[in-house]
Amino acid sequence: MKAWVAKMTEEHLDEDAIRRAGEILKDGGLVAFPTETVYGLGGNALDAEASRKIYAAKGRPSDNPLIVHIARMEDLEIVARNIPDNARKLAQECWPGPLTMILEKTEVVPLATTGGLNTVAVRFPRNRIAQALIQSAGDFVAAPSANTSGRPSPTTAAHVIEDLGDRIDCILDGGMVEIGLESTIVDFTEKTPMILRPGYLNRERLEQILGTVKVDPGILAEEPAVRPKAPGMRYKHYAPKADLTIVEGPEEKVVQKIRELAEEQIARGLTVGIICTDETRRKYSAGDVKSIGARSEEASIARHLYGILREFDGDHVDVIYSEAFDTPKMGQAIMNRLLKAAGHKLIEA
Ligand code: TXA
Numbered sequence: 481m482k483a484w485v486a487k488m489t490e491e492h493l494d495e496d497a498i499r500r501a502g503e504i505l506k507d508g509g510l511v512a513f514p515t516e517t518v519y520g521l522g523g524n525a526l527d528a529e530a531s532r533k534i535y536a537a538k539g540r541p542s543d544n545p546l547i548v549h550i551a552r553m554e555d556l557e558i559v560a561r562n563i564p565d566n567a568r569k570l571a572q573e574c575w576p577g578p579l580t581m582i583l584e585k586t587e588v589v590p591l592a593t594t595g596g597l598n599t600v601a602v603r604f605p606r607n608r609i610a611q612a613l614i615q616s617a618g619d620f621v622a623a624p625s626a627n628t629s630g631r632p633s634p635t636t637a638a639h640v641i642e643d644l645g646d647r648i649d650c651i652l653d654g655g656m657v658e659i660g661l662e663s664t665i666v667d668f669t670e671k672t673p674m675i676l677r678p679g680y681l682n683r684e685r686l687e688q689i690l691g692t693v694k695v696d697p698g699i700l701a702e703e704p705a706v707r708p709k710a711p712g713m714r715y716k717h718y719a720p721k722a723d724l725t726i727v728e729g730p731e732e733k734v735v736q737k738i739r740e741l742a743e744e745q746i747a748r749g750l751t752v753g754i755i756c757t758d759e760t761r762r763k764y765s766a767g768d769v770k771s772i773g774a775r776s777e778e779a780s781i782a783r784h785l786y787g788i789l790r791e792f793d794g795d796h797v798d799v800i801y802s803e804a805f806d807t808p809k810m811g812q813a814i815m816n817r818l819l820k821a822a823g824h825k826l827i828e829a
Pocket residue numbers: 515517518519520521544545546547580582594597599600601603623624625626661662663665676709710711712713
């Protein structure tokens with residue numbers, strides 16, 4: 481089976497393709513689609529068999545729950561119950577958008593979708609292609625990121641084709657995503673709301689709306705002694721084929737350190753990749769040097785991170801050195817993903 485691909489933009493939806501894709505989902509098939517965060521691999525969230533197909537296509541462990549995507553605020557009540565007031569308030573402020581909330585599930589959501597849990601992850605994405613697809617599919621679409629398990633989340637349709645092109649029915653190609661990192665996950669099943677996965681909506685923003693918000697200690701810990709609450713954050717996630725190390729510190733020192741390390745490795749006969757920014761690009765002479773974007777525009781760093789990691793897998797380098805990206809707003813989310821990819825190898829310059 482080879483997926484058919486329908487290209488469109490949010491401004492010019494291909495209504496016919498969306499209707500056909502909606503039919504595929506209603507019939508239990510799989511459709512990949514863009515959201516503002518990353519591409520999702522959709523199946524009917526209320527159909528246990530469709531959820532099983534998602535796990536199989538991704539090669540994902542079936543105890544790692546899926547996110548249920550909705551496209552109307554009132555549909556939250558159908559999949560979740562005992563919804564606390566502060567969760568409603570957050571939904572009002574941040575939906576549609578890059579926010580996923582963990583709530584108590586209702587009977588209509590099969591355990592196959594929630595990985596056996598009595599809670600459900602719900603998200604109302606802002607992308608208009610995603611919204612139109614969800615509505616045409618009958619309003620509830622389960623979707624993990626549309627990558628094979630263990631690879632970076634896809635930020636373009638080409639990434640989806642690379643990983644899943646012959647395992648799913650259809651791909652809606654809406655071009656490159658806007659944000660490039662997965663949604664912020666907030667758990668509302670305990671007294672104080674807790675961030676289970678950092679994302680574009682950071683702790684400061686959430687605290688403006690909710691008051692005190694905790695961060696799951698499991699996502700900050702280097703050692704797996706403290707288990708993250710979101711099952712997906714426990715798995716050894718994506719690791720590039722090359723050995724990745726992050727170098728942190730003042731810019732000049734970081735550049736100098738990476739240059740030294742790169743030269744040492746090249747002298748040993750290894751090929752080296754370097755992840756830098758537009759500001760430092762010209763300061764590196766040796767190695768396969770890729771700029772992630774301007775440090776002054778952190779959005780571009782987030783948006784290009786997964787794509788660059790995929791490129792290096794294709795380039796077959798032996799080692800990669802990356803500058804650290806502790807940017808003001810999305811720094812926590814960017815560094816969370818980068819540290820995981822590096823297996824927490826961080827050098828202070
Ligand atoms: O931005 C996103 O969230 C993207 C787009 C497609 O919406 N989706 C995404 O899904 O990143 P996925 O499956 O790759 O990540 C979902 C995360 C996993 O870490 C999973 O363990 C966690 O959400 N999760 C889902 N349901 C949960 C639950 N009931 N309790 C705790 N964690 C849950």
